[in-house]
Amino acid sequence: MADPRSNDSLIAALSAELVPVRRLLPPWLRTVGWLALVATFAVLLFAHYGDEPMLRRWAGAPDLAWAALGAAVTAITAAWAGFALAVPGRSRAWAWLPLPPALLWIGASGLGCLRTWLAPGTSIATVHQSADCLVFIIAFSIPLSALLVWLLRRACPLRPLLAALLVGLASAAASACLLEICHAYDAAVTDLLTHALAVGIVVAANVAMGGRLLSRR
Amino acid sequence: MAAAQAGDRRAYERVLADSVALIRAVARRQGVATDALDDVVQETLLTVHRVRHTYDPTRSYDAWLGAIAGRRAIDALRSRGRRDRRELHDEVALDRQPDRDDASADAERRQQARQLRDAIAQLPPGQREAVEQLGLREQSLAEAAAQTGRNAGALKVNLHRALKALRGRLHGED
Numbered sequence: 001m002a003d004p005r006s007n008d009s010l011i012a013a014l015s016a017e018l019v020p021v022r023r024l025l026p027p028w029l030r031t032v033g034w035l036a037l038v039a040t041f042a043v044l045l046f047a048h049y050g051d052e053p054m055l056r057r058w059a060g061a062p063d064l065a066w067a068a069l070g071a072a073v074t075a076i077t078a079a080w081a082g083f084a085l086a087v088p089g090r091s092r093a094w095a096w097l098p099l100p101p102a103l104l105w106i107g108a109s110g111l112g113c114l115r116t117w118l119a120p121g122t123s124i125a126t127v128h129q130s131a132d133c134l135v136f137i138i139a140f141s142i143p144l145s146a147l148l149v150w151l152l153r154r155a156c157p158l159r160p161l162l163a164a165l166l167v168g169l170a171s172a173a174a175s176a177c178l179l180e181i182c183h184a185y186d187a188a189v190t191d192l193l194t195h196a197l198a199v200g201i202v203v204a205a206n207v208a209m210g211g212r213l214l215s216r217r
Numbered sequence: 218m219a220a221a222q223a224g225d226r227r228a229y230e231r232v233l234a235d236s237v238a239l240i241r242a243v244a245r246r247q248g249v250a251t252d253a254l255d256d257v258v259q260e261t262l263l264t265v266h267r268v269r270h271t272y273d274p275t276r277s278y279d280a281w282l283g284a285i286a287g288r289r290a291i292d293a294l295r296s297r298g299r300r301d302r303r304e305l306h307d308e309v310a311l312d313r314q315p316d317r318d319d320a321s322a323d324a325e326r327r328q329q330a331r332q333l334r335d336a337i338a339q340l341p342p343g344q345r346e347a348v349e350q351l352g353l354r355e356q357s358l359a360e361a362a363a364q365t366g367r368n369a370g371a372l373k374v375n376l377h378r379a380l381k382a383l384r385g386r387l388h389g390e391d
Binding site: 006007008009010011012013014015016017018019020021022023024026086087088089090155156158 | 226229258266285
């Protein structure tokens with residue numbers, strides 16, 4: 001049991017070892033830093049695949065564009081909420097920020113399955129091709145999650161599980177958005193389920209490991 | 218706190234001393250027992266020290282400190298809950314207490330001593346040094362500081378962290 005007098009000696013000891021610190025950048029600026037990595041991946045993918053096939057698909061089937069927009073905004077808001085919540089004293093309401101774009105993402109993807117025509121330049125993915133989407137989303141999520149965890153550990157996430165959930169959501173949404181650049185398959189139930197499975201795996205893996213990684217004391 | 222972030226030790230000492238009352242109030246509100254309040258105070262102060270760069274001077278210091286204190290209070294309640302479940306109550310313990318000269322009790326004591334030695338050996342070098350000098354050899358802070366070449370403040374902080382790590386290892390706390 002701690003002795004009240006030892007509060008004073010601890011304060012004296014901590015003051016004695018005080019060194020100046022560099023203040024943490026505001027959450028929005030840290031979000032921009034993380035988005036720079038996403039943008040780098042996007043530039044590389046555009047350099048390889050070009051933007052024409054993606055724009056042609058979107059023109060023919062606007063629901064694909066809405067789903068991609070939803071995924072992009074989900075990634076931005078989830079990362080922003082994660083950085084905001086990693087600063088002690090910020091409102092827990094931040095955690096709800098990614099919900100509306102996530103609903104747009106899921107809703108537009110689901111509606112795409114109800115379309116009766118195929119988007120231009122696409123086919124319905126076979127199970128094997130859908131598995132490629134799974135690998136793509138998970139593979140891109142790994143560096144994106146790692147960078148987010150590293151950045152969040154510089155702050156003080158007092159709710160490590162919630163932070164890990166947001167890390168998973170942000171990186172899975174960003175990966176799904178990047179996939180849209182080279183995704184030559186139309187919205188279909190199997191493909192949508194594969195995407196949902198990949199997002200689920202990324203979020204679950206982050207929650208399983210992130211709680212531990214982010215709960216530095 | 219803004220001045221402390223820039224390295225002003227006097228301002229830091231003052232803001233930490235002023236924080237104790239708020240930390241105790243937060244911990245009490247969370248339901249922490251009176252005899253455990255100072256544990257929460259010290260855990261919170263150590264966290265504040267580690268994450269002082271996250272304080273934004275344009276926002277409320279009390280909200281920032283209160284959030285950290287609230288989390289450390291919950292940690293204290295959880296670890297106490299775990300300890301209570303593991304430990305026996307007095308009347309049960311008396312019934313089960315073996316004689317002092319019992320061979321198995323002696324073996325158990327030896328085993329505990331070995332566990333403690335192993336746990337100390339696994340501490341980071343700075344913390345191990347603080348336990349060995351201050352705890353095992355019972356040297357004064359000044360003697361230990363002279364012997365190790367570290368300042369007394371660093372030794373005290375290292376000892377505090379080492380005891381926390383040992384408690385965690387031996388009692389299975391986080």
